[in-house]
Amino acid sequence: MTAPRRLGAPDAKNRTVLLDAAEQLMRDEGYAAVTSRRVAEQAGLKPQLVHYYFRTMDDLFLEMFRRGAEAMLQHHQRALKARQPLWALWELTTDAAGTAMTMEFVALSNHRKALRTEIARYAEMFRVEQIKTLTSAIERYDVDFDEFPPTVLMVLMTGATQVLVQEQMLGMTTGHEETAQFAEKWLTILEGERLPDDDWRAR
Numbered sequence: 742m743t744a745p746r747r748l749g750a751p752d753a754k755n756r757t758v759l760l761d762a763a764e765q766l767m768r769d770e771g772y773a774a775v776t777s778r779r780v781a782e783q784a785g786l787k788p789q790l791v792h793y794y795f796r797t798m799d800d801l802f803l804e805m806f807r808r809g810a811e812a813m814l815q816h817h818q819r820a821l822k823a824r825q826p827l828w829a830l831w832e833l834t835t836d837a838a839g840t841a842m843t844m845e846f847v848a849l850s851n852h853r854k855a856l857r858t859e860i861a862r863y864a865e866m867f868r869v870e871q872i873k874t875l876t877s878a879i880e881r882y883d884v885d886f887d888e889f890p891p892t893v894l895m896v897l898m899t900g901a902t903q904v905l906v907q908e909q910m911l912g913m914t915t916g917h918e919e920t921a922q923f924a925e926k927w928l929t930i931l932e933g934e935r936l937p938d939d940d941w942r943a944r
Contacts, residue, residue, distance in 0.1 A: 756794040758784045763805055768842065772849040775802070802856055806846050810863040813839060817867060821874040823941035825932045830871065831924060834902035841910060871895050882931045 762784035766774045777791040777798065795801040820829035833839075850857035876891040901924075905917055928935075 753794065755784075755786060755790060758786065759791060759794055759801070760805055760808060763801060764809070764842075767805070767845050768838075772802075772845045799853055799855055802846075802849060802853060803859060806856060806859060806863075809842060810859075814863070814866065814870075817870055820941045821870060824939045825928075825936060826874050827878055827932050828928050828935050828939070829941045830874065831898070831902070831928060834899060835906060837906050837909060840903060840906035844907065844910075868895065868899075871899070878931070884931070 759780055763775050763780045766779055766783055775798075778788050780801070781788040781791050791801070795804065816833060820826065820833045823829040846856065846860060850860055872891050872895050875895050879886065879889065879891055879894075901920065905920060908914070909917065
């Protein structure tokens with residue numbers, strides 16, 4: 742029986758450099774540009790090192806996604822603990838950079854089943870935390886649960902913000918300003934004007 746191929750240490754500097762390079766390529770050129778040769782070139786390392794640290798490109802993509810998802814989970818936790826959690830959640834979900842990367846991973850997941858499963862797992866984690874915070878906020882602001890179910894509101898809010906960011910990336914803006922004004926109007930009704938010192942990102 743052939744012995745398993747030895748892999749580089751998970752905390753090795755070169756491994757992090759390769760992940761950074763792969764992420765930069767995906768941001769700049771899309772997931773199709775992320776090949777072992779291009780990643781090594783971007784990182785300034787030898788191509789064989791890519792497969793020294795990652796058995797397959799699937800492993801590289803999975804690690805890229807997990808690393809980004811864990812960072813985003815921390816952003817969510819900070820945002821949802823802010824003094825104005827609904828404002829913070831709106832700002833987080835309308836972040837163009839994060840949504841752009843998510844779109845690339847979702848497109849890639851059409852070809853890689855393991856990645857699709859992992860995206861769904863993290864998405865469920867995000868949704869559960871968001872619903873908890875939204876439910877707490879609705880209780881705090883004395884909103885009628887029958888009229889405004891937190892789960893439905895969260896799905897609608899997430900869907901709306903994703904569409905806004907995706908369309909902006911395509912250069913489409915019709916209806917965006919009106920939608921943003923509508924959302925900000927209700928956020929102000931619920932939580933008041935946005936507090937300039939409530940910087941959840943700084944925490």
